[in-house]
Amino acid sequence: MPTPSTAVLPPPKPPAAETLRFFDKIALLRGTVGGSDRPGYVRRFDGPVAIEMRGFDRPEIRADLERLADSLSELTGLEFYVGKKRLSSHGGIVIETMSYADMQSRYGQGGPLCFCRNWGNGGTLHSARIEISEEYADCLAHELMHAIGFDNHWTGPDATDARPSALARRYAPARTSNFSAWDRKAIEMLYDDRLKPGTPRQSALSLAETILAE
Ligand SMILES: [Zn+2]
Structure with missing residues (x-):
């Protein structure tokens, strides 16, 4: 056989x-x-990137973020780490987590559940800011892709x-x-x-x- x-x-x-x-x-x-x-x-980062969480620090969101940051490091060949910037030359992504009610009072009824903006110079990104309603934290991968240049x-x-x-x-x-x-x-x-x-x-x-x- x-x-x-x-x-x-x-x-x-x-x-x-x-x-x-x-x-x-x-x-x-x-x-x-x-x-x-x-x-x-x-448009993309070209060096290490710190990802800093502000607002609610829910352990399950942080765990998800650590996992996604590891994937980004593996896929990009750049270091994406969770925490405050170690060097001012590093890129920075700030993630602010809030309640959906707070998001609505910031952007009005029918506004975004989650949101991302990024900033760069000639295509080289240096920073991004993500806002997340904690009730919709499954948007983290979506917003991180926006943050890194998509x-x-x-x-x-x-x-x-x-x-x-x-x-x-x-x-x-x-x-x-x-x-x-x-x-x-x-x-x-x-x-x-x-x-x-x-x-x-x-x-x-x-x-x-x-x-x-x-
Ligand atoms: Zn989007």
Whole structure:
């Protein structure tokens, strides 16, 4: 009788053309309110990044954050650490956790559940600020992706549960509360050394195609 194989096959790789479209949408295009996407450029951190929690410090949110920070370190090759900045030259992401009621009094009824803004110079990010309603803390992966340079959302006809992403809209079938396999690939690509901060969309797409072909 043949011995059954015990080899574990790696999960199938998403097709390169689809991965490139996914990357383009979330990293290189910018959504506009009520309009079509406009072209952007590479925006990302280029050194260690401190992630500091302010407001409520719920242990389960902190544990989730530690895990996501470890994933970011692994995928980007940069150090993402939870705590106060060790050096002023390090990038910084501040996460403020509050109740949904406080979020509403800040932004009004119908305002965001969670929110992120980031700031940089010529494509090199230096800081970001995330605000999270503690009742909706499952948005942490979504907001962290915005914070590290993914300025768009995963929307449109391709954004189905076959191509899941933390950057899909809340309640969309494609939405995940963790970095999906697609997100992980996109994070690796955005932080590939060949994609320099500030690279315009068309050049970045050619480079991304080369990276994917490897
Ligand atoms: Zn968002």
